[in-house]
Amino acid sequence: MAEQDWKTNKKVFAAVSLPTLFWIILFFLVPMAIVWLYSFGENKGLTEIDISGTLDNYKRATEWLYLTIFGKSFAVAALVTLICLIIGFPVAMAITFASEKWRPWLLLGIMLPFWTNLLIRTYALMMLLGTQGFANKGLGALWEGTSWIKTLVGLQPLPTWEPVQLLFNNFAVVFGLVYVHLPFMVLPLYAALDRLDRSLIEASLDLGAGHFRTIMRIVVPLAAPGIIAGVMITLIPALGAYLTPDLMGGTDSQMIANVIERQFKKANDWPFGAALSFLLIYAMFALIAIQSMRKKVPEIR
Amino acid sequence: MAIFARTPIAPLEYSRTLWMRLWVGAVMVFLYAPLVVLMIFSFNDSKRNVVWRGFTTKYYEKALGNDQLVEALVNSLTIAALATIVSLALGAVAAVMLWRFRFPLKGAIDGTISLPIIVPEICLGVAFLMFFAAVDWPTDLIWPFNLGAITIAHITFCFPFVTMVVRSRLATFNREQEEAAKDLGASEWQVFRDVLIPHIKPALVAGALLSFTLSLDDFVITYFTSGPDTITFPVKVYSMVRFSVTPEVNAASTLLIILTVALTFVALKLQGVKAIAETH
Numbered sequence: 001m002a003e004q005d006w007k008t009n010k011k012v013f014a015a016v017s018l019p020t021l022f023w024i025i026l027f028f029l030v031p032m033a034i035v036w037l038y039s040f041g042e043n044k045g046l047t048e049i050d051i052s053g054t055l056d057n058y059k060r061a062t063e064w065l066y067l068t069i070f071g072k073s074f075a076v077a078a079l080v081t082l083i084c085l086i087i088g089f090p091v092a093m094a095i096t097f098a099s100e101k102w103r104p105w106l107l108l109g110i111m112l113p114f115w116t117n118l119l120i121r122t123y124a125l126m127m128l129l130g131t132q133g134f135a136n137k138g139l140g141a142l143w144e145g146t147s148w149i150k151t152l153v154g155l156q157p158l159p160t161w162e163p164v165q166l167l168f169n170n171f172a173v174v175f176g177l178v179y180v181h182l183p184f185m186v187l188p189l190y191a192a193l194d195r196l197d198r199s200l201i202e203a204s205l206d207l208g209a210g211h212f213r214t215i216m217r218i219v220v221p222l223a224a225p226g227i228i229a230g231v232m233i234t235l236i237p238a239l240g241a242y243l244t245p246d247l248m249g250g251t252d253s254q255m256i257a258n259v260i261e262r263q264f265k266k267a268n269d270w271p272f273g274a275a276l277s278f279l280l281i282y283a284m285f286a287l288i289a290i291q292s293m294r295k296k297v298p299e300i301r
Numbered sequence: 302m303a304i305f306a307r308t309p310i311a312p313l314e315y316s317r318t319l320w321m322r323l324w325v326g327a328v329m330v331f332l333y334a335p336l337v338v339l340m341i342f343s344f345n346d347s348k349r350n351v352v353w354r355g356f357t358t359k360y361y362e363k364a365l366g367n368d369q370l371v372e373a374l375v376n377s378l379t380i381a382a383l384a385t386i387v388s389l390a391l392g393a394v395a396a397v398m399l400w401r402f403r404f405p406l407k408g409a410i411d412g413t414i415s416l417p418i419i420v421p422e423i424c425l426g427v428a429f430l431m432f433f434a435a436v437d438w439p440t441d442l443i444w445p446f447n448l449g450a451i452t453i454a455h456i457t458f459c460f461p462f463v464t465m466v467v468r469s470r471l472a473t474f475n476r477e478q479e480e481a482a483k484d485l486g487a488s489e490w491q492v493f494r495d496v497l498i499p500h501i502k503p504a505l506v507a508g509a510l511l512s513f514t515l516s517l518d519d520f521v522i523t524y525f526t527s528g529p530d531t532i533t534f535p536v537k538v539y540s541m542v543r544f545s546v547t548p549e550v551n552a553a554s555t556l557l558i559i560l561t562v563a564l565t566f567v568a569l570k571l572q573g574v575k576a577i578a579e580t581h
Contacts, residue, residue: 003401004401004402006403016394017402017404024410024414024457031431034431035424038431094325108569109329110332113333117517117518117535118520118535120339120558123339123554124336125335127342179331236419240422242521243539260427264525277424280423280424281420284421
């Protein structure tokens with residue numbers, strides 16, 4: 001049965017559509033429209049904002065300082081996505097080909113951190129990465145072990161171990177974002193791999209291709225929609241990340257979201273913050289547009 | 302682990318090869334080690350989090366005796382419960398609308414409903430900050446009405462997720478059941494209540510779990526919408542982490558992790574691991 005035309009059953013249609021439309025317009029579109037309008041405004045006095053249609057806020061956003069922050073945010077988000085893909089792909093493969101008994105539990109293992117509070121996870125990671133944390137102690141032990149082995153074979157021992165700064169720098173931001181976003185990548189990858197026709201992989205293996213070649217030539221192209229979905233689901237929140245760079249980053253690890261936050265909480269420049277917000281939203285739209293264009297390519301071929 | 306394998310590993314049993322097992326094991330350690338360490342150190346009898354100095358539960362007493370922290374937790378749970386209830390209703394109704402009807406501007410409305418999922422949290426937070434400032438939303442209401450602004454914001458980003466899971470479940474609905482019910486004299490409402498709702502129940506459970514945890518988890522949007530007197534758990538923990546890292550935060554965090562795990566297992570008991578996993 002096809003979809004029903006709304007006119008054939010107006011009463012039911014009204015019952016299901018009015019609450020939805022009411023909410024989405026009043027509590028989503030109107031707030032977004034306010035941000036959009038304010039982005040063309042300027043500060044008049046301490047609390048007054050005059051929506052004068054000026055483009056100054058956008059002009060200011062193209063200053064070198066903000067362009068580099070945008071560029072850096074993209075670079076960080078792209079790097080995080082790539083690392084998540086490399087780490088997550090084998091995991092998704094393992095879950096797909098796991099036995100019936102194990103698969104749900106492996107999935108649960110990936111999903112449980114996703115349900116755990118982001119702030120708590122970030123905080124837990126900060127505890128581990130601190131100069132006194134376990135990561136540093138582990139590295140220190142490795143260092144001393146190497147040093148000991150070197151003296152054993154008659155070489156000069158390594159200089160004494162200095163704790164490395166693992167927190168409050170760009171490394172920490174990338175590490176933290178990978179930690180937080182890994183489940184986002186694994187789940188869509190799994191969904192795509194699960195739909196794969198296994199006989200194709202078997203055929204490839206039977207015809208003499210190795211496992212690596214089969215994965216690169218058969219599995220990856222067939223799972224491409226899932227890979228792209230995973231990339232988007234990881235890239236978009238990573239690009240707008242606030243908490244991780246704020247808590248784990250150093251002074252030079254600011255991402256766009258941190259700059260936006262500052263306009264509202266500290267600098268009190270709402271119009272400029274609004275303009276930056278909309279630039280970030282436009283960037284998301286651009287990414288999604290690229291993705292949907294990419295989707296159509298196989299059909300043309 | 303070929304040595305322990307009882308049967309030879311078939312070509313497609315990737316998950317039984319040693320390298321795959323090591324990889325998955327390492328990823329699980331990566332995901333869980335920080336949380337486990339945090340939970341263990343919440344029992345550490347030391348002001349600083351670095352060295353183990355013996356077992357104590359005094360930081361739990363401290364955390365539970367911290368009125369602000371408890372208030373924040375109660376606020377968070379209240380908001381999550383309210384947001385979940387409204388999101389379920391709104392999300393289910395929106396899913397039925399998109400699944401059942403053909404109407405003008407359907408594509409645009411469909412897209413708009415899923416927009417709150419895509420729009421970055423920070424932008425949504427900013428939008429709500431400006432919106433509530435523009436409409437002069439009162440900030441001095443009594444509890445629980447002072448949580449209204451945050452709850453509204455949470456519903457906006459939770460209900461699209463409910464719509465998503467309910468819609469994918471509705472796709473498997475056999476419309477002949479609906480027709481049969483109608484032939485037998487059921488009204489629209491009865492069909493909805495007795496045929497459709499039971500069919501989408503697994504999606505509703507998954508959607509409720511999703512909404513509840515998303516709401517409980519949210520920091521950024523709450524940070525922008527909360528008034529000076531309304532504090533939620535993540536906002537409180539954030540200020541504690543900024544101020545200093547104390548075992549009290551560990552204790553409070555451990556309680557919340559246990560709550561999350563417990564909720565997950567309740568959902569699992571209701572639906573089974575597979576059903577929950579498949580809705581994601």
